[in-house]
Amino acid sequence: MSAVGPPGLDVVDRLISLTKAGDRSDLLQRLAHTRQRLLDPAVRVLVVGEFKQGKSLLINALVDAPVCPVDDDIATALPTEISYAKSPIAWLVRGMDGAGDAETTRVQVPLDELASHVSEAGNPANRQNLLRAEVAIPRQILADGLVLVDTTGVGGLSSVHTTSTLAALPTADAVLLVSDASQEYSEPEIDFLRQAMKLCPNVACVLSKIDLYPQWRRIAELDRVHLAGANVEADLLPVSSTLRLHAMRADDKQLDDESGFPPLVRYLRNAVAQADRLSRRSVAHDVFTVTDHLAVSLRAELQAQCNPEGGTVLMAELEAAQSRAENLQRRTSRWQQTLSDGMTDLTADIEFDLRDRMRQVVRTGEAALEQADPHAIWEQFTEWLGQQLAAATSDNFVWANQRAQAIAQQVAVHFAEDGGELLPELRLGDTPSTLNAVPELAAPHADDPKLVGKLLTGMRGSYGGVIMFGMLTMLAGAASMFNPVSLVAGLVLGSKTLRDDKHSRLKRQQAEAQMLLRRQIDDVTFHVSKECRDRLRQVQRLLRDHFSEVATELQRSLTESIQAAQKAAHTEDSQRQQRISRLKAELAQIDAVRQDARALLAAPGDRS
Numbered sequence: 001m002s003a004v005g006p007p008g009l010d011v012v013d014r015l016i017s018l019t020k021a022g023d024r025s026d027l028l029q030r031l032a033h034t035r036q037r038l039l040d041p042a043v044r045v046l047v048v049g050e051f052k053q054g055k056s057l058l059i060n061a062l063v064d065a066p067v068c069p070v071d072d073d074i075a076t077a078l079p080t081e082i083s084y085a086k087s088p089i090a091w092l093v094r095g096m097d098g099a100g101d102a103e104t105t106r107v108q109v110p111l112d113e114l115a116s117h118v119s120e121a122g123n124p125a126n127r128q129n130l131l132r133a134e135v136a137i138p139r140q141i142l143a144d145g146l147v148l149v150d151t152t153g154v155g156g157l158s159s160v161h162t163t164s165t166l167a168a169l170p171t172a173d174a175v176l177l178v179s180d181a182s183q184e185y186s187e188p189e190i191d192f193l194r195q196a197m198k199l200c201p202n203v204a205c206v207l208s209k210i211d212l213y214p215q216w217r218r219i220a221e222l223d224r225v226h227l228a229g230a231n232v233e234a235d236l237l238p239v240s241s242t243l244r245l246h247a248m249r250a251d252d253k254q255l256d257d258e259s260g261f262p263p264l265v266r267y268l269r270n271a272v273a274q275a276d277r278l279s280r281r282s283v284a285h286d287v288f289t290v291t292d293h294l295a296v297s298l299r300a301e302l303q304a305q306c307n308p309e310g311g312t313v314l315m316a317e318l319e320a321a322q323s324r325a326e327n328l329q330r331r332t333s334r335w336q337q338t339l340s341d342g343m344t345d346l347t348a349d350i351e352f353d354l355r356d357r358m359r360q361v362v363r364t365g366e367a368a369l370e371q372a373d374p375h376a377i378w379e380q381f382t383e384w385l386g387q388q389l390a391a392a393t394s395d396n397f398v399w400a401n402q403r404a405q406a407i408a409q410q411v412a413v414h415f416a417e418d419g420g421e422l423l424p425e426l427r428l429g430d431t432p433s434t435l436n437a438v439p440e441l442a443a444p445h446a447d448d449p450k451l452v453g454k455l456l457t458g459m460r461g462s463y464g465g466v467i468m469f470g471m472l473t474m475l476a477g478a479a480s481m482f483n484p485v486s487l488v489a490g491l492v493l494g495s496k497t498l499r500d501d502k503h504s505r506l507k508r509q510q511a512e513a514q515m516l517l518r519r520q521i522d523d524v525t526f527h528v529s530k531e532c533r534d535r536l537r538q539v540q541r542l543l544r545d546h547f548s549e550v551a552t553e554l555q556r557s558l559t560e561s562i563q564a565a566q567k568a569a570h571t572e573d574s575q576r577q578q579r580i581s582r583l584k585a586e587l588a589q590i591d592a593v594r595q596d597a598r599a600l601l602a603a604p605g606d607r608s
C-alpha cells in the first residue's frame with residue numbers, strides 16, 4: 001500500500017491536474033466523484049436473521065468487543081453500523097421526518113450509553129425514532145474498510161423489520177444470514193434467503209451456537225439440502241461466538257479453530273478484497289474514460305498539425321467528427337426513450353403487482369372474518385395481516401428493484417452503442433478491440449451497486465414506515481369499533497332480544513371488520529404505491545442525469561476536436577513544431593496516467 005491514501009488516489013489526483021489544465025469542468029465533476037469513492041472504501045456486510053439467532057453476539061465476537069447489546073429476551077431494536085476508527089466513538093443517527101437518507105442528524109453519545117438506545121429495553125419499538133447507531137472502534141479486522149451492520153430480527157412477529165432489512169440489502173456488499181443450530185431452516189428463512197440473493201448476490205449462511213447444540217452437524221447437513229433445493233449458492237459456516245470469545249480471552253488457537261471463526265473471517269476478508277477489486281476497476285474505468293476524452297481533441301489537433309498540407313485529410317477528419325456529433329445527438333433520443341418507456345411500464349407493472357397482492361390479502365382476510373367472531377380473533381388477525389402486508393410489499397419491492405436495475409442496464413447498453421463508437425477510433429491503440437471498449441463505457445455505472453443502491457435505499461424507511469403507520473391506524477380503528485363502552489351499553493339495553501341481537505351483532509361486527517380491512521388495505525395500497533411511484537421517478541431522474549452528463553461530455557469532446565483541428569489549419573508554420581511537441585508531451589502525460597491505471601487493474605490487492 002502506498003504511503004498516502006488508498007491505491008489509485010495519486011493517479012486520480014494527477015489526472016485531476018491534467019483535466020484542470022485542459023479546462024474540462026464536466027470531466028472534473030466525474031473525477032471528484034471517483035476521488036470521493038476512493039476515500040470512502042466502506043465495505044458493508046449486513047448481519048441478518050430471525051430473532052435471537054445470535055446476530056449481535058456474532059458481531060461482538062468478530063470485533064472482540066461488546067459493541068452490540070446481547071440478551072436472551074430483549075431484542076435489538078435498531079440497526080448498528082460498526083466501522084473502524086483510531087479511538088472508539090459512537091453516534092446516533094436520526095432522520096428528519098419524511099426525508100431521505102441525505103437529511104439526517106448525528107449526535108455523538110458515550111459508548112456505554114449505546115445499549116439504552118439500541119435495545120428494546122431502553123428504546124421500545126424504537127420510540128426514540130432513530131434511524132441507526134454508528135460505532136467506530138480500533139480493530140484490525142475493520143481497518144480495511146469493513147463495516148459490519150447488526151440488524152433487527154426479521155420474520156416472525158416483527159414483519160415490519162423484514163421490509164426495512166430487505167430494503168437495505170441493495171446497499172450491502174455482502175450478507176451474513178445467521179440461523180442457530182437448534183433447528184433446520186424454516187420456510188420463512190428460505191423465502192428470505194431467496195429474496196436476499198436477488199438484492200445482494202454475495203450471501204453466506206452462518207450456523208450459530210454450535211457449542212450449545214451437539215446435533216449441529218445434522219442440522220448443517222439438512223440446511224445444505226435446503227439451500228440446494230432453493231437453488232441458493234451460499235457457503236454454510238458453522239460457528240460458536242461463545243467459543244470464539246473464550247479463545248480470544250485465553251489466546252487459544254485450537255479453541256479458535258473449534259469456534260469456526262477462521263473461515264468466517266476469511267470470507268469477510270474475501271468480501272473486502274472483492275470490493276477492493278471492484279473499486280480499482282471502477283477507478284481505472286473512470287481514468288480510461290476521462291483520458292479518452294482529453295486525448296481525443298489533442299490527437300485530432302496533432303494529426304492536423306502534422307499534416308498541414310493534407311487539406312483533404314483534415315476535412316475528412318472534420319466531417320467525420322461532425323457526423324459523429326450528429327449521430328450522437330440523434331441517438332440521444334433513443335436511450336432517453338428506452339428510459340422513459342421502461343420506467344412507465346415498470347411503474348404500471350409494479351402498481352398492478354401490488355394491487356394484485358393486496359387483493360389476495362383482502363380475499364383471504366374477508367373469508368377468515370366471515371367464519372369467526374372478529375372480537376375473539378382480532379389480535380391474531382392483526383398479526384396475520386401485518387405479516388401479509390409485509391410479505392406483499394417486500395416481494396413487490398424486490399421485484400421493483402430488479403426491474404429498475406434491468407432498465408438501468410438496458411439504457412447503459414443503448415447508450416454505449418451510441419456514444420461508444422465516438423472515442424475508440426482516436427485512441428492510442430491500446431484497446432484490444434473497439435467492441436471490447438464499447439460496453440465498458442457506461443456499464444460499470446449502471447451495475448454499480450452503490451448507484452442503484454442509492455436509488456433504492458430511499459424506499460427503506462418509507463415502506464416500513466407505511467406499514468407501521470397502517471397498523472397503528474388499524475389498531476386505533478379496532479379500538480373504536482370494539483369500544484368497551486359501546487359493548488357495555490349494548491348489554492344494559494334490555495335482555496329481551498338478547499339472542500337475536502347476538503346473531504345480528506356478530507354479523508354486523510363481521511361486516512364492519514371486513515369493511516375496516518378493505519379500507520385499511522386501500523389505505524396501505526394508496527400510500528405504498530404513491531411512495532413507489534415517487535421513488536421510481538427519482539430513479540428515472542438519477543439515471544437520466546447520469547447519462548445526460550456522459551452525453552454532454554461526449555458532445556463537448558467532439559466540439560473541441562473540431563475546433564482543435566480547425567485551429568491547426570491556421571497555425572503559423574513557425575509555431576507548428578512547437579505546438580506539435582506540446583501536444584506530444586501532453587499526450588505522453590495522459591498515456592502515463594493510463595499506464596498507472598492499468599497497473600491498478602493488475603495489482604491483486606496489495607493492502608492486505
Ligand SMILES: Nc1nc2c(ncn2[C@@H]2O[C@H](COP(=O)(O)OP(=O)(O)OP(=O)(O)O)[C@@H](O)[C@H]2O)c(=O)[nH]1
Pocket residue numbers: 049050051052053054055056057058069070071072074075076151152153208209210211212239240241242243
Ligand atoms: N451458547 C451460545 N449462545 C449464544 C451464541 N450466540 C448467541 N448466543 C446467545 O443467544 C442469545 C441471543 O443472542 P443475540 O446475539 O442477542 O441474538 P440476536 O440475533 O442479536 O437477537 P435479536 O437482535 O434480538 O434478534 C443470547 O443469550 C446469547 O448469549 C453462541 O454462539 N453460543
Ligand SMILES: [Mg+2]
Pocket residue numbers: 055056057068069070075076150151
Ligand atoms: Mg441483536
